[in-house]
Amino acid sequence: MARLSEAEITEHLAQRPDWSLENNNEIVRTFRLANFPAAIAFVTHVAFLAEAAGHHPDIDIRYNRVRIALTTHDAGGLTEKDFALAAAIDEILG
Known part of the structure; x- marks a missing residue:
């Protein structure tokens, strides 16, 4: 998957x-x-989404806070996969 340009990243971030x-x-x-x-239940849900997408985020859990970081290592930056998974993760909590 192709790495996104700065303009494409800015456009995607406007939606997220x-x-x-x-x-x-x-x-x-x-x-x-x-x-x-x-927090653990949320991370479990994220894990199933990530596994289905074949795209795995970095996840840090601190009691009730969960930090999720997305990047596409193979592409050396952000791709459509990152923003698609971000959208799916956002849907978990509505």
Whole structure:
């Protein structure tokens, strides 16, 4: 999959305002859940989405906060896969 241009990344980020660009090669969002079990349930849901997509995010869990970072390592940056998975993750919590 082709790496996105800066203009394409900006366009995609406009549609995902809760995500931010970090290091010019990954998008990141931190989710706040009710408690630790809710955070783990959320991560489990993300894991199934990621596995189905064949695209696996970096996930950091800190009690009720879950930080998700997406990038396409094979492409050396962001691709459509990252934004598609970000959209699917956003749908989990509505």
